[in-house]
Amino acid sequence: MFLSTSEHTADAKNRVSVPASYREALRDDPYDAIYVLPHFDGPYLECGGEQFVQQYRMDIANLPRYDPLRKDLEVAILGSIRRLDFDSTGRVTLPKEFITHAGIEGRCAFVGCDSHFQIWNAQTHADRLGNIRGRLAARLADPAEAERMGGGADLASLLRDSESLQALLKGEKL
Amino acid sequence: MFLSTSEHTADAKNRVSVPASYREALRDDPYDAIYVLPHFDGPYLECGGEQFVQQYRMDIANLPRYDPLRKDLEVAILGSIRRLDFDSTGRVTLPKEFITHAGIEGRCAFVGCDSHFQIWNAQTHADRLGNIRGRLAARLADPAEAERMGGGADLASLLRDSESLQALLKGEKL
DNA sequence: CATAAATTCCCATGCTATCCCATAGAGCAT
DNA sequence: ATGCTCTATGGGATAGCATGGGAATTTATG
Numbered sequence: 553m554f555l556s557t558s559e560h561t562a563d564a565k566n567r568v569s570v571p572a573s574y575r576e577a578l579r580d581d582p583y584d585a586i587y588v589l590p591h592f593d594g595p596y597l598e599c600g601g602e603q604f605v606q607q608y609r610m611d612i613a614n615l616p617r618y619d620p621l622r623k624d625l626e627v628a629i630l631g632s633i634r635r636l637d638f639d640s641t642g643r644v645t646l647p648k649e650f651i652t653h654a655g656i657e658g659r660c661a662f663v664g665c666d667s668h669f670q671i672w673n674a675q676t677h678a679d680r681l682g683n684i685r686g687r688l689a690a691r692l693a694d695p696a697e698a699e700r701m702g703g704g705a706d707l708a709s710l711l712r713d714s715e716s717l718q719a720l721l722k723g724e725k726l
Numbered sequence: 727m728f729l730s731t732s733e734h735t736a737d738a739k740n741r742v743s744v745p746a747s748y749r750e751a752l753r754d755d756p757y758d759a760i761y762v763l764p765h766f767d768g769p770y771l772e773c774g775g776e777q778f779v780q781q782y783r784m785d786i787a788n789l790p791r792y793d794p795l796r797k798d799l800e801v802a803i804l805g806s807i808r809r810l811d812f813d814s815t816g817r818v819t820l821p822k823e824f825i826t827h828a829g830i831e832g833r834c835a836f837v838g839c840d841s842h843f844q845i846w847n848a849q850t851h852a853d854r855l856g857n858i859r860g861r862l863a864a865r866l867a868d869p870a871e872a873e874r875m876g877g878g879a880d881l882a883s884l885l886r887d888s889e890s891l892q893a894l895l896k897g898e899k900l
Numbered sequence: 901c902a903t904a905a906a907t908t909c910c911c912a913t914g915c916t917a918t919c920c921c922a923t924a925g926a927g928c929a930t
Numbered sequence: 931a932t933g934c935t936c937t938a939t940g941g942g943a944t945a946g947c948a949t950g951g952g953a954a955t956t957t958a959t960g
Contacts, residue, residue, distance in 0.1 A: 560938075565917090569938050580896050587729075592859040593866055602895050605729075607881040609840055621874060623767075624858045626839040631855075633838075634730040635747075639919070641938075667882050734948070739907085743948050814909070815948075 553577055554600070554664035559674050561659050566651055567643045571662050574669060575642050577601070585637040586644060588671075590653035592628050595676065597646075597654050600668035605633060607667070727751055728774070728838035733848050735833050740825055741817045745836050748843060749816050751775070759811040760818060762845075764827035766802050769850065771820075771828050774842035779807060781841070 554574055562568045570586060578586065578601040587605045589598045598604075608629050615622035636644035646656065654660070659674035672680070691697045711718055728748055736742045744760060752760065752775040761779045765772045772778075782803050789796035810818035820830065828834070833848035846854070865871045885892055 563939065563941095565941095567939085572937060582895075582897060592862050603881055603885065606895065607876075609727075610879065610881060611876045612840070615874075624862055625875065627837055627844075627855060628858050628862050630729060630840050631731045631837040631844075637918085640921095643939085645917070737949070737951095739950095741949085746947060811908095817949085819907075 553666055554669040555666070557661055557663045557677075559659050559661050562646065562651070562656055566646045566648070567639070568646065568660060568671075569641070569643045570638065572642065574662065574664070575638070583635065583637065585635050587633050587635050588644075588646075588650060589629060589633045590650050595653060595655050595673070597650055597671040598668055599671060604668045608633070727840055728843040729840070731835055731837045731851075733833050733835050736820065736825070736830055740820045740822070741813070742820065742834060742845075743815070743817050744812065746816065748836065748838070749812070757809065757811070759809050761807050761809050762818075762820075762824060763803060763807045764824050765844075769827060769829050769847070771824055771845040772842055773845060778842045782807070 554577055556571075556573070558571050560568050560571070574586075578584075581601045583602075586599050586601060589608075591598045612622060612625050612630065615625070634647065634650075636646070638644060650656075654671060655673045655676060656671070657673070661672045661674045661677040663670045663672065663677065688701075691701070711721070728751055730745075730747070732745050734743050734745070748760075752758075755775045757776075760773045760775065763772045763782075786796060786799050786804065789799070808821065808824075810820070812818060824830075828845060829847045829850060830845070831847070835846045835848045835851040837844045837846065837851065862875075865875065885895070
């Protein structure tokens with residue numbers, strides 16, 4: 553599980569340290585590496601471990617083999633993802649195209665999103681975070697919208713009724 | 727598993743280096759080679775290892791023996807695929823018809839698509855990638871359209887329920 | 901069978917990415 | 931307060947990769 557945000561600096565060789573807590577989350581992966589995708593949705597890199605790639609593989613493999621959407625996704629996702637191996641101190645070197653895509657120079661922000669994480673130019677991310685907080689605050693004003701943000705099951709009440717769920721939570725290191 | 731895109735140059739003898747990471751993915755194949763198909767879908771070469779050919783053989787073998795579609799596919803696919811052997815440094819030489827079909831001169835792009843990869847004229851591919859990213863980004867704006875891109879099973883929740891699937895992910899080097 | 905053409909094999913080279921060591925600072929424990 | 935450990939970062943050495951060119955072997959053709 554990837555949580556929290558931290559900033560690191562890319563050096564002259566385009567190397568950046570991946571946060572230690574993220575590396576810990578990847579400990580059981582077959583490769584000592586992360587998979588990185590320069591996302592078509594914006595100037596950032598979407599990253600994760602084995603589960604991250606497999607999710608994309610699965611999504612795409614479920615489409616018919618000659619579906620034009622599938623062909624697009626193959627190129628824009630599978631064709632763009634790269635595996636970046638850690639060096640002995642836990643850094644990866646970002647290829648030039650990735651640096652360019654995300655507009656990275658110097659400081660960059662690592663943003664945890666549970667199943668994956670993002671890498672942004674630190675300044676770009678800071679600006680973006682301000683906007684996002686504003687949007688969400690505005691959304692709270694509309695009850696219907698607000699409900700979508702947390703309208704599902706309440707974990708606390710589920711836990712009261714289920715011993716097996718309690719056991720799961722205690723044992724689980726994500 | 728073939729991932730990522732990289733550019734290489736075809737020399738005067740029409741030789742190109744196959745990316746080292748792709749060769750690694752083919753390590754267990756019986757031949758030190760790739761299978762290459764000038765695809766009827768466009769000016770590119772579709773390539774892969776043993777699994778790549780077997781998939782096509784199976785697709786076609788599943789059609790009725792006298793089905794006109796089958797006859798067409800036999801010619802356009804099985805009849806067009808060629809096996810190209812690596813030289814000692816990991817290059818293959820592209821036959822003239824393949825060069826012509828894909829419009830290759832000098833730089834060409836290798837695009838990983840999981841089970842197979844494509845070879846394009848570098849410039850043609852760059853233009854195409856721009857278009858694809860635009861299309862997909864636009865698609866994200868429409869929730870109904872976006873759902874097709876990842877509307878299936880959520881790998882994370884599948885993993886929670888299946889120990890064997892967890893084990894598979896840990897062990898697998900693809 | 902002979903010649904030309906094309907292809908395969910082998911070696912050489914420059915670049916780039918990877919590895920290894922060294923340093924500094926933060927946090928924790930004694 | 932002092933020393934230890936872990937994390938982040940910097941720089942130099944090295945091995946692997948991509949690419950070029952020539953020689954040898956095979957294939958097509960008359």
